[in-house]
Every structure is written in C-alpha cells, then in structure tokens.
Ligand SMILES: NC(=O)c1ccc[n+]([C@@H]2O[C@H](COP(=O)([O-])OP(=O)(O)OC[C@H]3O[C@@H](n4cnc5c(N)ncnc54)[C@H](O)[C@@H]3O)[C@@H](O)[C@H]2O)c1
C-alpha cells in the first residue's frame with residue numbers, strides 16, 4: 539500500500555456498475571484510492587479515469603494488475619469476463635471484490651473456488667450486496683434471534699422497471715434471481731436443494747423472446763421453501779421485497795415508501811427506479827467493509843464458495859426454465875478453506 543497506507547484499487551469494467559464503484563471509491567469510501575481503471579473500450583476507461591489524481595486508464599486487466607501501485611481489484615466487467623481476471627488476481631495474490639455473479643456458470647465458478655483453495659487463503663469477496671442492506675440485516679438478525687420461530691417460507695418479489703438490450707431468460711436467473719438464491723442461503727443458513735420454474739402468460743411489455751414474468755420456487759436443504767416472482771419489465775419501478783414466515787410470526791422488508799404524501803383524498807409514496815437508488819447504502823457499506831478488511835489483512839463477506847453454490851442453484855434454475863420440471867442442485871464437495 540502506498541500514499542499514506544491507502545489501498546490502491548484497480549476497477550475492471552467501467553460501465554454502469556464499474557463507473558459507480560469508481561465514484562464510490564474516489565468520493566465516498568475512506569482508505570482507498572482508484573489507482574487504475576480498465577475497460578476494453580479505451581475511451582470509456584479514459585473517461586472514468588479523468589479527474590482522478592494518479593489514476594491510469596488501461597484496456598487490459600493483466601497490465602493494470604501488474605502496476606506497482608495496484609494493491610487490490612474490484613471486478614465490474616460482465617460475468618463471462620470475471621474468471622480470467624480472478625485467476626490473474628490469484629496469480630499476484632491480490633484481494634478481489636467481484637461483482638455478482640461470480641461467473642456465469644457452475645463449472646467456471648468451481649474452477650475459481652479450486653484455484654482459491656490452492657492458494658490456501660481467501661482472496662475473494664463476492665458482490666452480493668443485499669447482505670449489507672440495512673433492511674436485510676434487520677431481517678437476518680430477527681431470524682437468527684428466533685424472533686418469528688423456525689423460518690418455513692420466504693415470499694420474494696424482484697421487479698425491475700425494464701431490461702437492457704440483450705437481456706435473456708437465463709439472465710433472469712443468473713443475473714437477477716441469483717440475489718434471492720444468495721439471500722435465501724444466507725438468511726436461512728441452508729443450501730438450495732432443488733429449483734422449479736413456472737411461467738405465467740407473458741407480459742406484452744416484455745421484449746421479444748423474453749418470457750417475463752416467471753415464478754421460481756427454491757427448496758432448501760432444511761425443508762424451507764422460497765418463492766420468487768421475477769418480473770424484469772414491470773414498468774413501474776425497482777422493487778425488492780422479502781417476507782419470511784416462521785412458526786411464530788412473519789416479517790417483511792422492502793416496503794419503504796420514501797416520501798408519503800396525503801392529498802386530494804388519496805395517499806401515495808415513491809418507488810425507486812433502479813438498484814443504484816434502492817441499494818445505495820448497501821453498495822457503500824459493502825465496498826467500505828471490503829476496503830477496511832483488506833487494509834487489515836482480512837477477508838470477509840460472501841465467499842467464492844457462496845458464489846459457486848449460487849451458480850450451481852442458478853444452473854438448476856436455467857435447466858428448470860427449459861424443462862418445466864423440478865431440477866435438483868448438484869454441489870461439489872466444499873473445500874476445507876470455506877469451513
Ligand atoms: N450488485 C448489483 O446490484 C449489480 C447491478 C448491476 C450490475 N451488476 C454486475 O456488475 C457487472 C457489470 O455490470 P454492468 O451493468 O455495469 O455492465 P455494463 O455493460 O454497463 O458494463 C460493463 C463494462 O465492462 C467492459 N468490459 C467488457 N469486457 C471487459 C473485459 N474483459 N475487461 C474489462 N472491461 C470489460 C465493457 O466495455 C463495459 O464498459 C456484472 O457482473 C453485473 O452482474 C451488479
């Protein structure tokens with residue numbers, strides 16, 4: 539670490555999420571500085587580096603990771619590019635915060651797990667930011683404290699206003715439901731054992747070829763059920779809700795209304811329009827905790843194993859989308875590194 543012990547971070551991928559993380563590291567987070575930005579689109583990389591003292595723009599991740607002022611890596615490129623950068627980071631023993639999903643499929647996620655296990659120590663935190671969201675944290679504390687008794691079911695809604703071009707049905711699972719898969723594993727402390735996907739009539743607002751919305755049923759190793767409505771072109775905003783039902787009660791998050799207005803015989807609140815707005819605090823907290831832990835020589839948060847287990851459940855989910863049947867999740871043996 540250089541410059542008064544601040545962590546020099548290379549941000550890989552400076553699109554929507556990467557550019558927001560660059561801003562966050564530069565202006566919100568303490569203890570870090572953006573030493574390098576990388577994008578295969580060189581102009582985009584230069585724009586992201588512009589105005590940040592000592593930040594170099596690259597088009598090649600390997601070159602950035604070899605720079606002497608780079609101490610850690612934040613990966614925000616599209617999922618298919620994650621594995622190569624993770625392996626480059628392991629070769630240099632650099633700590634990584636990797637945006638979800640860890641990789642786009644279970645086989646590549648397992649290769650990452652095995653490579654980290656060979657290193658012999660944890661280097662990866664996966665960007666499952668809901669684990670840092672104040673509402674999710676309250677729900678987790680309630681469940682862990684037995685506040686509603688043994689949890690039996692989760693009812694989840696995951697709605698996006700609209701999808702970017704090229705968004706596929708598989709991405710509804712791999713990019714979107716992957717959050718509920720991780721949240722279910724984390725909230726309940728159980729693995730996902732099987733996945734079923736049901737498709738209602740397709741919304742006329744869905745782009746050509748996208749069966750939107752869908753209902754995804756997750757069965758856990760402890761006998762709980764989580765149902766997830768995934769509706770990625772709902773049109774009206776960004777909504778993530780989760781209700782836990784236990785033996786002695788229920789608890790629900792995701793109903794915040796922002797400013798609540800009463801007028802002319804009606805009342806109404808606000809719905810965030812995207813994840814950047816809804817999860818701003820969670821992203822800030824996630825990155826700050828990663829920077830602090832890394833500077834202290836620790837690793838915390840969702841592991842590469844969590845990323846792999848989620849990818850394995852997603853793979854069962856995409857099989858279930860195609861087959862219409864209940865698909866079992868196949869998990870490899872967990873390396874000792876992950877407890
Ligand atoms: N946690 C969340 O809520 C959240 C939200 C959005 C996106 N994400 C994740 O963040 C990642 C990026 O998503 P996005 O929406 O910002 O995508 P994006 O398409 O807006 O940006 C990706 C950028 O990466 C660049 N790129 C592509 N291949 C590259 C490579 N090999 N090396 C370097 N740069 C490369 C592209 O040119 C582009 O600028 C994905 O993994 C996505 O799932 C997470």
Ligand SMILES: O[C@H]1[C@H](O)[C@@H](O)[C@H](O)[C@@H](O)[C@H]1O
Nearest residue numbers: 696698713714715717770813
């Ligand atoms: O990549 C994004 C992101 O992960 C969001 O948090 C999720 O709500 C979207 O559905 C997904 O497409």
